[in-house]
Amino acid sequence: MGRVSSQLRHDYKPGRSLSDRKIPRLRLFLVPAILLLGTVLLISLNDAGGTLHSPKAVSSGGPFGGIQTLEVALPRKASGELSSIQPDTEVHGPVEHDIGHETAGAPEETDPGEAPEASALPEGETLALRIKPGDTLDRLFRRQGLSLADLATMLEVKEARNALAVIKPGDEIQVVHNGPKVLALTRELSEELTIRVLRDGDAFSVDFLADPVERRIAHARGQIKTSLFEAGSDAGMSDTLIMNLAGVFAWDVDFALEIREGDSFSLVYEEVWQDERRLRDGDVLAAEFINQGRVYRAVRYRDPNGKVDYYTPEGLSVRKAFLRAPLDFNRVSSNFNPNRLHPILKTKRPHKGVDYAAPKGTPVKAAGDGRVIFRGRNGGYGNCVIIQHGGNITTLYAHLSKFAGSARKGSRVSQGQTIGYVGATGLATAPHLHYEYRLNGVHRNPRTVPLPEAAPVAAEYRDDFLQAARPLLAQLDAITPTRLARAD
Numbered sequence: 001m002g003r004v005s006s007q008l009r010h011d012y013k014p015g016r017s018l019s020d021r022k023i024p025r026l027r028l029f030l031v032p033a034i035l036l037l038g039t040v041l042l043i044s045l046n047d048a049g050g051t052l053h054s055p056k057a058v059s060s061g062g063p064f065g066g067i068q069t070l071e072v073a074l075p076r077k078a079s080g081e082l083s084s085i086q087p088d089t090e091v092h093g094p095v096e097h098d099i100g101h102e103t104a105g106a107p108e109e110t111d112p113g114e115a116p117e118a119s120a121l122p123e124g125e126t127l128a129l130r131i132k133p134g135d136t137l138d139r140l141f142r143r144q145g146l147s148l149a150d151l152a153t154m155l156e157v158k159e160a161r162n163a164l165a166v167i168k169p170g171d172e173i174q175v176v177h178n179g180p181k182v183l184a185l186t187r188e189l190s191e192e193l194t195i196r197v198l199r200d201g202d203a204f205s206v207d208f209l210a211d212p213v214e215r216r217i218a219h220a221r222g223q224i225k226t227s228l229f230e231a232g233s234d235a236g237m238s239d240t241l242i243m244n245l246a247g248v249f250a251w252d253v254d255f256a257l258e259i260r261e262g263d264s265f266s267l268v269y270e271e272v273w274q275d276e277r278r279l280r281d282g283d284v285l286a287a288e289f290i291n292q293g294r295v296y297r298a299v300r301y302r303d304p305n306g307k308v309d310y311y312t313p314e315g316l317s318v319r320k321a322f323l324r325a326p327l328d329f330n331r332v333s334s335n336f337n338p339n340r341l342h343p344i345l346k347t348k349r350p351h352k353g354v355d356y357a358a359p360k361g362t363p364v365k366a367a368g369d370g371r372v373i374f375r376g377r378n379g380g381y382g383n384c385v386i387i388q389h390g391g392n393i394t395t396l397y398a399h400l401s402k403f404a405g406s407a408r409k410g411s412r413v414s415q416g417q418t419i420g421y422v423g424a425t426g427l428a429t430a431p432h433l434h435y436e437y438r439l440n441g442v443h444r445n446p447r448t449v450p451l452p453e454a455a456p457v458a459a460e461y462r463d464d465f466l467q468a469a470r471p472l473l474a475q476l477d478a479i480t481p482t483r484l485a486r487a488d
């Protein structure tokens, strides 16, 4: 136990917090992004010189360097997909021209004489307007000295009105203008759809650019030497994907305290791609985790009613009425020795719970659904919350620095809801969570007590589930080393 504790402490030293770890990756990403930007601009320049296409796509950016990429990138979106996404929308304006397709080596299929200006936004200055708290379109236009009459005219077009009806802080709207006169406005409506409002004489017309994302299947596997994060990172997994993998097994495995060297995992998951670019990791589709020799497997399943959850290969829910650990494992720095002398009283006291050392302020979650029956100061426990659950089970959370506003005495809480924050109130020398689980008033070890299970796949969907799970489990088998016996 002591050896593992020191490994954990080593691995989770403060300098390696989650946010710190992301910085080098971002830099790595920026290098290809800048190279790509350069390539796109070069392609466009060649394109403009050779075929008379879109000369303004490059020249219209003015001093706004970042905007040029947007103008070049927009026409790459495949407007041919439009009808499947916006069946009720009438498409105005000419068909978009696909620069990427043309430069890919099929120039004979395109006719340079057709719609030479189709892919370019009008020439003018480009503004990227970021919405601030309290902003309205009116205020935004006034601040930039843009014509309010043009805004009113744009909003006469139904699609434009709908697309601009809701704006919230952080949103971005691009405007191409010539002095106060608005020439075009674009807004990304979703990851897959952008609206463009284009000046058309004294009026405005609207078109939509669709850029669908694609989900690809990917695999990863790894073996733990020091930590799940390190093994996952070595396997090419993002931090989010690692957390999602841990989330699938959070009811069976205490990732904060029970991970051992030699534990292993494999998973089948989705990656989200757009324009041959990987945007992010998607859902975990199937996964296996071997913790101290025990094998856990889970498959993601969406039943015909649209309910999505993870199940064992037999169709049992992986969820339990209680989480094994009531806080995120990546914040926990070390285990405490349960047979220790009490650090303040200097006597050996039976320890009736689990201690998780974590930074002050780490959110503490309700381990299961229930009702808060105590919240306040409680002797050596310091700031303490007690939750009453079904089946005459109570859970207790001690030494909190503060309470969550939504978890007052008498209020109902659901599993995973934040009820307070790690602290060192009461008899505690350092910030940690002391967690107890009592059944019929008797303390039980929360890490080993058998937990009630959630509902399995509904009987009428069982065949559908088995059919959906089979190929995913086969993929999992294909990437998992063979073994003689399986414990599941």
Ligand SMILES: [Zn+2]
Residues within 6 Å of the ligand: 351, 353, 354, 355, 433, 434, 435
């Ligand atoms: Zn304790």
